[in-house]
Amino acid sequence: MNDSERTPDHQYVTRRTLLQATAAGTAGLSLSGVASADDDPIDDPLPVEDPPVDFVCDPDNTEHYTEVSAEPTHEFGEEETIELESEQDGKKIQLGVLKPDLEDEETAPVILRATPYVDDLREKSLRDCVRTERLTENYVERGYAVAAVAVRGTGGSGGCMELFGPNEQADVDQAVTSLGEADWSNGNVGIIGRSYDGSTPWMAARMGNPYLSTVVPFSGVPDMHDLLYRRGAPEPRGYAILPGLYYAISLGVHSPATGVGLATYLERLSCPDNYTDGSVWSLYAGATGERDPSGYWTERVLKRGVARNYDGSVLMVHGLQDWNVNPSQVYPWTDELREAGIETHIYFKQFGHHYPDDGRIQETDAYNENWADFLLAWFESELKGRDENVVEDEIDTVDVFDASVHAQHSGGEWYTADEWPPAEASETELFLGTDGNLRATPDPETNEEIVYVDETREYDPTQPSDPEPGCRACATFVSAPFDDEFRFAGGPELTLTVTPTTSGGHLTAYLWAVDEDDEAERLGWGQIDLRYADDSPAAEYPTPGEELDVHLPIEPLDAIVPEGHRLAVVLHQGTTGDRTYSPTPAPVVVETGGETAMALQAWNAAAPRASLxxxxxxxxxxxxxxxxxxxxxxxxxxxxxxxxxxxxxxxxxxxxxxxxxxxxxxxxxxxxxxxxxxxxxxxxxxxxxxxxxxxxxxxxxxxxxxxxxxxxxxxxxxxxxxxxxxxxxxxxxxxxxxxxxxxxxxxxxxxx
The missing domain is CATH 2.60.40.740 (Immunoglobulin-like)
Incomplete structure (x- = not known):
């Protein structure tokens, strides 16, 4: 989840990064006997030869972000570094805070970013840190304090990097309490961030922190195990990579001069148990798809307790083309949050692992030039309790409260609704016919197709591999052209009957829009291991040669098939989503015809060429x-x-x-x-x-x-x-x- 904001090459974990992480983890294991020290002289930074990347605090950073249109109401005030003593084990929790210049008796709410991607802040400014610069420059002069807390084992905080572990969760919760109780604070704290930083908001939310008024997670991960091993289909990142990568980050492998002192460096070298435990249980989950018996993954499920304990609001921001953190991490969980009475607003657009005002999408329909104003309106309501109409009068932007859903479909159109998928989308089914046709009614006949890994192609699990309609190792089903635009949203699901040829096997499914020239545009995908055919919590190994009922979910989407185009379903065993693969590829026989179908939420229940x-x-x-x-x-x-x-x-x-x-x-x-x-x-x-x-x-x-x-x-x-x-x-x-x-x-x- 190293989510570069300026350098596209760092958007995904590269093989070089993985080698660095593995090497760093090996070095840590070999130095496990090095003792930690209490003193932490800042003039002993860790020397590293790698070039800097974008999470260091550097005044030369040139991050792109939008700016608020409202006039400043305050000047920049005092900036300080606060060091708390963790209530868990006494380790240091380092907080950086930049406040507006407040009048006597005036207070300010706090916008917090909890992150592993920050330097030691004792000689750094949040105005120079790439993950907080967009916050300080937009909101401090509008009466907000901006803060950053380095999660344990990173930046200037003590302890061992835990990758969402229980001590890290407690530290973030403690930081929120400290900010909420500060004498200059109005008692309202909001946490915002993307990727790893979009996951930390759930740490304080699950504990029901009374000072946490709102969370704004961008592409966050509330369930790490579900991201890496969903339905038994693991990512390469799941095989001990992330524990090693974040252990490497804690050592400063990616930074030329993090400001981490020698004592902290030595302490972190003595943390291989965290890396070893994470690696062991990553391998276990990768092999079985299960949560481990030790509880390593279970205690990292951040969803737990949110619906029961959290009393704030949620602005959920996610790209429906984000394959770094899949959209299934947040939908249909958003429905559960609403059912629990939590005010939940949704911002779903057609982008990847980006901010809505990320410079890399500036030339696309997904770019929002009013994003900073949109956020200011949200913070004014949720952190200052101001009337939304007043906010709208002062800021020339959309009213963020005109609906609880702001979304964009694959055709590029922006819309608002009260729920997602919008109420006018209704349940419909399309059936997989025996002649490779995707049809509106069940095929009275049944037949069989076989899907397998094509040995004539190279399958690199770190690279995209999206089999298109007609690939020789696929089962392809294509509709007739649609007489009208066909739109569907939510999470489609395929109901299949398959016969595995081994005690494992897996299936991937791709949805494509196919134009008159047979050019295909991918709309969505999904993948499961057949050991998790019915989404059971434990692996249930199928019997070779025996039929198996399978429910294969497609990742959440908001898709358009234009008039005259066709919808294609492709079943295969290749990689999916640019990174997911399966350790159990084996031919699978798929029954076609009959009740074999794909259920989806569609705006028009019209079948392909329904008028024929x-x-x-x-x-x-x-x-x-x-x-x-x-x-x-x-x-x-x-x-x-x-x-x-x-x-x-x-x-x-x-x-x-x-x-x-x-x-x-x-x-x-x-x-x-x-x-x-x-x-x-x-x-x-x-x-x-x-x-x-x-x-x-x-x-x-x-x-x-x-x-x-x-x-x-x-x-x-x-x-x-x-x-x-x-x-x-x-x-x-x-x-x-x-x-x-x-x-x-x-x-x-x-x-x-």
Whole structure:
């Protein structure tokens, strides 16, 4: 979760960073016998050769952020470094505070950032620290104190870095209490931050700190185990990487001169137990997907107690394209917070691991040039108790309280609502058909597809791998084009029946919007290990060869499929979300047709090409045939809606029967998994076919006696010339099957 604000190369944990972290962790283990010291001379900084990154406090930082439009009401006042004694074990908790210049008896609320990404603050200014600069420059002159607390084992704080551990949680809670009780404070504290810093707000919230009035988490992690090992599908970060990385950060590996003294450095070198425990239980969780029996991960679930204890408000900020901290970390948890009576506002936009006013998204629709004003309006209400209308009069910006949801869908449009997904979105289902079609009604037939890891491709778990529609190791289901814009939001879920080939295996699912030129845009994804098919807390190993019911969730999204485009579902076993993978890849058989479906919250329940209403009839020359006998089939097809739509027609001839291509109206044939497909109307495409005839000869081998099925009929609206260079083959087009147009016949063959 090292979330660079200025350098895109640091947005994700790189392999070089991982090597540094591993090396640092190894060094720490080898020096486990070094004793800690009480004295901490600041003139003994840790020498490090690595170049600086953006979490150091450096006056030359050039972070991009928006500025408030309201005129200053105060001047900058006193800045001080406060050192508390931890109530847990007496270790130092270092706080930096920059106050506005207050009149006698005047008080100020506090905006706090609790972070591991800060230097020792005794000779640093919060105005120079990249994670607090945007706060000090915007809000101190508007009457707010801005503070930063270095979580234990980082910056100038003592103790060992715990990666959200219980002592760290208690230290943050103690810092909030100290700020709330200060004689210059009005008693209201808000915590704000992104990534790791967006997770620390939940530490004080879960404890019900009475001084915590609001939290504004950006891409926060309230459940680290769920982020790294959700449904048994681990991230590479989960395999001992994060404990090692943050141990390295605590040693100052990423900073040329953090100001950490020699004594603190030696103390942190003596902290390998934290690193070792985290590494051991990371490996355990990666292998099993479970929370460990030691409680290491359980005590890091920050959600616990929030609904029961917290009495403040929440402004939840998250990018729906954030694959560093997946959106499932906050939704549907937002619903639970609201049900608990916690005022919860949602800000969901189409960005990644960014601030809404991050310079890297400045040229996109997700960028909010009024973000600083938006936050000021929030703080005025939640920390100063000011009337929202007064705030709106003084600040030329949107009223943040006109609705509790501010969101953006994938088409770029901004909207407000009272809930998310908005109430007008209703539950609907799309079904995975046997012919690779995504349809509005269940397919009466069932079939099977197999997904597997394609050994001809390279799979690097640290790199993106998003199989698109049609990949050879995938099961792909594509809708017909939509007559109207199709919009859906929330967390879609696939209900599947699968047959694993081993006692493990996993599935990934991707959603794509596909345009007229077959260009695909990814809308969402999800992944599970089959040991967690029903989201059980413990791994339940499937039995090879036995069917298994699976519920596969898609990460929360707010998506648009434009008019004329198609929606595609791709099942696969590749990596997902740029980083997640599975240690148990093995072929999985997926049942298609029947009730296999994807449930989603959609704005229009209209199915793909919902207006296409087609009826078909058939008449065969008999129901029982002897070997070598010919069946004459007469077909009729009519498009009832829309009136001007023309279609091609497809019939299925059962396997072992021979199609007579010289007689009748057959225009073309292609082999199929269940026999032969014959096509009509290629040269004379119509909306109504009164009499289509084809002839097929029954098998005459005695062993081939039995029941056979003709049909069903199917139609397609695709108009491309099948002979054109860029035309899709007939077998790959989007076919709509006509229910009730099958016919079962009996063959009694004879030896010849």
């Amino acid at each position: 209403d087609v009826v078909g009839e058939r008449e065969d020359s008999g129901s029982v045939f002897s070997g070598g006998q010919t069946n004459r089939t007469d077909l009729s097809v009519a498009v009832e809606q829309p009136d001007d739509e023309t279609v091609l027609v497809r019939e299925t001839i059962p396997e072992a029967w021979t199609v007579d291509e010289e007689h009748g109206d057959v225009a073309a044939t292609t082999p199929a998994t269940d026999g032969t497909h014959v096509y009509f109307g290629l040269d004379d495409r119509r909306s109504e076919y009164d009499a289509l005839t084809h002839f097929a000869t029954a098998p005459d081998d005695l062993e081939e006696s039995g029941e056979y099925t003709f049909g069903p009929l199917a139609v397609t609206t695709e108009t491309a010339d099948p002979e054109g260079d860029d035309a899709r083959p007939l077998s790959d087009r989007e076919w709509t099957r006509l229910e009730g147009t099958e016919r079962d016949v009996i063959v009694t063959a004879v030896d010849i």
